[in-house]
Amino acid sequence: MHELEPIIERYQAQRRFLIPILQDIQAEYHYLSPEALRYVAERLRVPLIDVYGVATFYNCFSLRPRGKHFIRVCMGTTCHLKGGWRLVETLQRDLKVQEGEVTRDGLFSYQTVRCVGACALAPLVLIGEKYYAKMSSRRLQQTIQRIQRAEAREKAPQAGVSTVPAHSSGG
Amino acid sequence: MKITTGDELKRLRDHLRARQDHKLRVRVCGGTGCRARGSEEVLAGCRAALAEAGADRDIEVIFTGCHGLCERGPLVIAPPQGIFYQRVEPDDARAVITRTVLGGELIERLLPTDPLTGRRITHESELPFYAKQRRITLRLNGLIDPMNIDDYIAWGGYQSLAAVIAARDPLGVIETIERAGLRGRGGAGFPTGKKWRLCRAAPGEIKYVICNGDEGDPGAFMDRSLLEGNPHSVLEGMIIGAYAIGATHGIVYVREEYPLAVKTITTAIAQAREYGFLGSNIFQSGFSFDVEVVRGAGAFVAGEETALIAAVEGRKSEPRQRPPYPVECGLWGKPTVINNVETWATVPVIIEKGAEWYAQIGTETSKGTKIFSLVGKIANTGLVEVPMGMTLREIIYDIGGGMSDGRELKAVQTGGPSGGCIPRELIDLPVDYESLTRAGSMMGSGGMIVMDDRTCMVDVARYFMDFLRDESCGKCLSCREGTQRMYEILNAICEGTATEEDIETLEELAQVVADTSLCGLGQTAPNPVLSTLRYFRSEYEAHVRERRCPAGVCKALIRYHIRPEKCTGCLACIPSCPAGAIAGELKQPHVIDQGKCIKCGICSEVCTFDAIEVV
Numbered sequence: 001m002h003e004l005e006p007i008i009e010r011y012q013a014q015r016r017f018l019i020p021i022l023q024d025i026q027a028e029y030h031y032l033s034p035e036a037l038r039y040v041a042e043r044l045r046v047p048l049i050d051v052y053g054v055a056t057f058y059n060c061f062s063l064r065p066r067g068k069h070f071i072r073v074c075m076g077t078t079c080h081l082k083g084g085w086r087l088v089e090t091l092q093r094d095l096k097v098q099e100g101e102v103t104r105d106g107l108f109s110y111q112t113v114r115c116v117g118a119c120a121l122a123p124l125v126l127i128g129e130k131y132y133a134k135m136s137s138r139r140l141q142q143t144i145q146r147i148q149r150a151e152a153r154e155k156a157p158q159a160g161v162s163t164v165p166a167h168s169s170g171g
Numbered sequence: 172m173k174i175t176t177g178d179e180l181k182r183l184r185d186h187l188r189a190r191q192d193h194k195l196r197v198r199v200c201g202g203t204g205c206r207a208r209g210s211e212e213v214l215a216g217c218r219a220a221l222a223e224a225g226a227d228r229d230i231e232v233i234f235t236g237c238h239g240l241c242e243r244g245p246l247v248i249a250p251p252q253g254i255f256y257q258r259v260e261p262d263d264a265r266a267v268i269t270r271t272v273l274g275g276e277l278i279e280r281l282l283p284t285d286p287l288t289g290r291r292i293t294h295e296s297e298l299p300f301y302a303k304q305r306r307i308t309l310r311l312n313g314l315i316d317p318m319n320i321d322d323y324i325a326w327g328g329y330q331s332l333a334a335v336i337a338a339r340d341p342l343g344v345i346e347t348i349e350r351a352g353l354r355g356r357g358g359a360g361f362p363t364g365k366k367w368r369l370c371r372a373a374p375g376e377i378k379y380v381i382c383n384g385d386e387g388d389p390g391a392f393m394d395r396s397l398l399e400g401n402p403h404s405v406l407e408g409m410i411i412g413a414y415a416i417g418a419t420h421g422i423v424y425v426r427e428e429y430p431l432a433v434k435t436i437t438t439a440i441a442q443a444r445e446y447g448f449l450g451s452n453i454f455q456s457g458f459s460f461d462v463e464v465v466r467g468a469g470a471f472v473a474g475e476e477t478a479l480i481a482a483v484e485g486r487k488s489e490p491r492q493r494p495p496y497p498v499e500c501g502l503w504g505k506p507t508v509i510n511n512v513e514t515w516a517t518v519p520v521i522i523e524k525g526a527e528w529y530a531q532i533g534t535e536t537s538k539g540t541k542i543f544s545l546v547g548k549i550a551n552t553g554l555v556e557v558p559m560g561m562t563l564r565e566i567i568y569d570i571g572g573g574m575s576d577g578r579e580l581k582a583v584q585t586g587g588p589s590g591g592c593i594p595r596e597l598i599d600l601p602v603d604y605e606s607l608t609r610a611g612s613m614m615g616s617g618g619m620i621v622m623d624d625r626t627c628m629v630d631v632a633r634y635f636m637d638f639l640r641d642e643s644c645g646k647c648l649s650c651r652e653g654t655q656r657m658y659e660i661l662n663a664i665c666e667g668t669a670t671e672e673d674i675e676t677l678e679e680l681a682q683v684v685a686d687t688s689l690c691g692l693g694q695t696a697p698n699p700v701l702s703t704l705r706y707f708r709s710e711y712e713a714h715v716r717e718r719r720c721p722a723g724v725c726k727a728l729i730r731y732h733i734r735p736e737k738c739t740g741c742l743a744c745i746p747s748c749p750a751g752a753i754a755g756e757l758k759q760p761h762v763i764d765q766g767k768c769i770k771c772g773i774c775s776e777v778c779t780f781d782a783i784e785v786v
Contacts, residue, residue, distance in 0.1 A: 022468075
């Protein structure tokens with residue numbers, strides 16, 4: 001059985017369930033691979049161009065793998081007023097990647113998101129599912145360094161293993 | 172257990188009420204804001220302390236929805252008399268239980284202070300933030316456990332539904348909503364009863380109701396808080412609406428960015444089915460109706476009703492030409508009523524209290540109350556519900572507690588990207604649909620973003636245009652290219668490379684985009700530009716004529732400078748500067764090398780002596 005079958009079986013293989021099916025694939029594999037999109041198109045009998053249309057139209061879908069620690073920077077109005085854009089600059093500078101790209105060690109990628117509706121916490125950053133309220137550039141730098149140190153400690157016993165490839169599907 | 176008659180429901184309510192009366196309840200705010208600040212740990216701590224004291228039989232700790240005062244979270248309301256504690260840390264949980272709940276003693280440091288008298292406040296109702304509000308739709312938020320239908324029933328939930336079905340008069344329901352004068356709370360303000368009447372009259376056996384929980388407006392979170400805090404009120408409103416219209420099936424469309432709201436509404440639907448409020452033959456009336464949840468996938472334009480329908484059908488959420496309106500030709504081509512979360516949640520209250528009661532609140536043309544999310548540079552960030560017609564001044568100063576950091580009010584932005592900026596001079600403007608529109612803004616879903624003198628209005632316009640060019644679905648040329656070009660011009664102004672002619676082009680372009688776009692997104696996209704040009708033209712002119720950003724925001728036009736008289740020479744900023752642009756000796760004023768400075772602002776974050784200024 002194809003690995004995506006369990007997800008498709010949660011719904012009926014109909015066009016109207018295209019978005020929830022893609023959402024579930026995204027939730028499990030953190031991105032939509034070309035193979036996954038092709039498989040869904042065949043199973044739902046939807047033209048591949050329409051599947052790509054939907055996958056590229058909505059913000060929650062990513063066609064590229066994400067870093068192990070996925071950082072979302074809120075770009076709501078309040079976050080903007082309180083300097084949220086500085087956090088994006090900090091990430092670009094420190095991680096040396098642009099939005100949507102994964103760092104060479106596969107640990108980080110980031111994306112800006114539209115308002116997450118927690119404006120009292122502005123400026124807001126999510127790392128994984130954790131909310132970081134009233135974030136400053138300095139605290140963001142420190143948080144990233146802490147994650148990097150923890151990851152290095154975890155890797156230390158298997159010294160000699162060189163760079164880890166970009167964090168892929170995991171499935 | 173299925174409830175089949177109104178009497179059964181009343182008995183259940185009385186039984187649940189009596190059981191609750193015997194228990195003391197500690198209410199911990201479980202809204203997103205409080206959770207992010209550790210309210211889950213506070214909840215666990217309270218429960219553990221109770222269990223240890225062996226008091227968990229008579230006292231329970233519940234997680235409620237958002238209380239509104241997000242600024243002071245995590246919030247805990249402690250029995251016996253409903254003591255209001257703010258900024259409760261996980262370490263405080265034990266003390267709240269042992270000292271207050273069991274010991275009857277107040278913990279001074281967790282109590283808020285009255286800003287006027289300086290006295291400690293002990294109860295929620297005494298806070299100025301709550302005193303001037305009129306909480307109708309939000310009345311149970313923060314009071315009940317959103318994951319437990321019994322709580323909603325104990326507070327009178329589903330009684331309106333029972334009454335409506337017992338009366339067997341669907342048209343009467345529509346009349347009630349019409350007489351109440353309820354207008355859509357999603358922004359445009361279309362009369363809700365009229366929408367229902369049109370849909371009821373539309374030919375066809377199968378009809379749908381949809382709850383629009385897209386809430387893509389940046390700076391708005393009232394729908395989120397209602398869905399998270401009182402999902403059954405939304406459901407009850409939908410079931411009543413479905414009965415009135417003759418719909419068989421309902422959809423709740425919720426943004427994926429709101430995972431907690433997806434969870435609470437999904438749980439609520441399952442519980443309502445168990446009691447028979449959803450499903451076939453509701454209250455043995457022959458009326459059948461069920462609801463499913465559809466998660467949005469992230470598209471601002473999906474808030475537009477025809478675009479939302481496309482998303483539910485599994486397509487790109489592109490709007491289409493109206494008419495035909497969804498009330499005639501909506502989901503799968505069937506007549507469909509789409510109302511916003513807040514609108515649905517208001518319906519049961521109107522049924523319960525009557526149309527006349529509701530219509531006497533608010534103004535002549537805008538009836539009832541409206542929930543606003545009061546955010547930005549304001550002291551009391553949070554969710555407020557006020558009668559329509561209250562002035563901006565009352566909302567910002569009396570409820571919001573005025574500006575934060577002692578700064579000066581410059582403008583209030585309402586209506587999200589479709590709205591505009593209202594200048595300080597109009598602060599006595601009453602807030603209703605018409606006055607906001609006249610002022611060049613709009614109600615929108617209720618975001619109210621307060622801006623101070625450190626806000627650059629050109630930058631704000633650029634921010635919204637960046638948002639809109641990104642979120643434009645691209646179907647019409649005027650919107651797709653127009654928002655892009657407007658963004659480019661605004662960007663040039665912020666960069667200091669624009670001319671005065673560009674401002675004129677911008678204005679002209681804004682008018683064309685408004686006039687020639689298909690849907691609400693494009694038609695209102697120019698509002699942020701037009702309203703800032705109308706009220707803050709001199710700020711645009713300072714950018715182009717003098718290459719100066721008066722608010723000190725636009726990066727290309729400002730520089731960071733160290734005030735030698737304030738700098739203590741502590742060295743703190745030197746290692747944190749990513750560009751290595753700061754030099755200095757211990758106890759000597761430091762200096763920024765402007766050639767190296769990348770204007771990241773980190774030095775001003777780390778400086779504790781307020782020595783870094785923007786010039």
